[in-house]
Amino acid sequence: MQQPIDLPSHSDEIPSELGGLRLTKQRKVVYGVLLDLRDHPTAQDVFLRAKERMPSISLATVYNCLEALVVHKLVKQVNFDRSPSRYCPNLEEHVHFQDEATGEIHDVIFKKGVKLEDLLDLPQGVEVRELELTLKGLMPSSNQ
Amino acid sequence: MQQPIDLPSHSDEIPSELGGLRLTKQRKVVYGVLLDLRDHPTAQDVFLRAKERMPSISLATVYNCLEALVVHKLVKQVNFDRSPSRYCPNLEEHVHFQDEATGEIHDVIFKKGVKLEDLLDLPQGVEVRELELTLKGLMPSSNQ
DNA sequence: GAAGGAATTGGAATGATTCCAAGTCCACTC
DNA sequence: GAGTGGACTTGGAATCATTCCAATTCCTTC
Known part of the structure; x- marks a missing residue:
């Protein structure tokens, strides 16, 4: 469960841009959710947790944010068989x-x-x- | 692309029971499709090929047969990300x-x-x- | 502060897969 | 060889994660 070097360990410290990805409010919330509890949540899980921090956030946005984070390699998408994808902010090879x-x-x-x-x-x-x-x-x- | 030992290499040779699984007509057709062209087809692909051999077969049955074959370890289900599952009759560890x-x-x-x-x-x-x-x-x- | 592009949003659409209830088949017994 | 029970098959409906879409809203820059 090591954190990736040079990445923040807690959402408080998330900068406004990372790896070329503009970190909007929603993206910060989503990324923060992933960093704060690293239990490989599904998009649905992330959505529920994100709503606690930003009640106006939508499920579509959570999907969009997760995809942006995955594309920019800040987060890994984890698939077990065909069950809902899970998301993991551990960037070490694992x-x-x-x-x-x-x-x-x-x-x-x-x-x-x-x-x-x-x-x-x-x-x-x-x-x-x-x-x-x-x-x-x-x-x-x-x-x- | 080695074939599993003790398993038939061509659908002509499929017995009426295998690994404790009763091989019905439909299951034989589905298994035969997988054995004859080992290109990791999706359920949809299998359905189309199976229809050529048994026009009355239904998609639901193809899913049922594939599941039975997977449960009885005659076929492996292969998942790439969340794209449709593919099926592989190669039983060697690979x-x-x-x-x-x-x-x-x-x-x-x-x-x-x-x-x-x-x-x-x-x-x-x-x-x-x-x-x-x-x-x-x-x-x-x-x-x- | 106006313009333009990117991001967000709610809701509809998609599509693989599963579920369901009805019909069919098959193995076994008499 | 017919009768019976359980397993299998079938078409269609349902599910559900995910994607798409069109309409706002939000930033960034001029």
């Missing part, structure tokens, strides 16, 4: 593990020095641009 | 690479001896039950 007992999603990082592409039998010259790895299973505490 | 130039999906296997869980910094005692890894990028031929 993958996601869902505890089947609780539904909670946890960030998991690669062991030091591991490069996934070394492990796969990819055709010569393939250029990997994106990678999404999701795991499901049981956490120790729920595994009894 | 992951999926989508060529961004053509949209085609290719099966990719791990290098010999690699166990993904060795590479991840998972909390002690976690039991991984499912793993989905998808890649996007460019194939050599389209990478110029």
Whole structure:
């Protein structure tokens, strides 16, 4: 759960522009929601939390903001099967593990020095641009 | 693109039961469609191809059959982001690479001896039950 | 402070998938 | 070989996350 270097850890500190993205009031609220509680919320979850901070915000805007944040690489969109997308402000390279007992999603990082592409039998010259790895299973505490 | 051991390579050879799943006419058709052209079709694609073999088959049945095949582990459901699910009869452990130039999906296997869980910094005692890894990028031929 | 472009908004539309209730098929028994 | 029960199939309706749209509203700049 490390925060990305050079990014604010709390919404109070969000500047007015970031990564080339103009941070409007709504985008700040949405980004702040994601930073403040990093539990991989759905757009619907984000919408409800954002409304507490800005009651006038609309669901369409939340979708728009999330997309803008994803496009500008401030937030990762996380998909498990075809369930509603979840959003994650952790910018470190990581993958996601869902505890089947609780539904909670946890960030998991690669062991030091591991490069996934070394492990796969990819055709010569393939250029990997994106990678999404999701795991499901049981956490120790729920595994009894 | 290896075929799973002990499974038929062509729909002509599909038995009347497999892995505990009763293979009805419709399920045979659907499974045959997947075996005969392994291009990771969507449910819609499967439906169109199945109709050529059995014009009376319905889309609902195709969904039902695909689900039965997935539950009985004869077929893998493959998800890229939130686009329509695709279906793959390759039962070997493998992951999926989508060529961004053509949209085609290719099966990719791990290098010999690699166990993904060795590479991840998972909390002690976690039991991984499912793993989905998808890649996007460019194939050599389209990478110029 | 006026103009222009971007962002926001509510509501309608989309589209993959699921649900449902009715009909059909099939395996098994007598 | 007909009867029965349960599983399977079917068409159509429903669901629901997401996208689209057209009309404001908001900023930024001149």
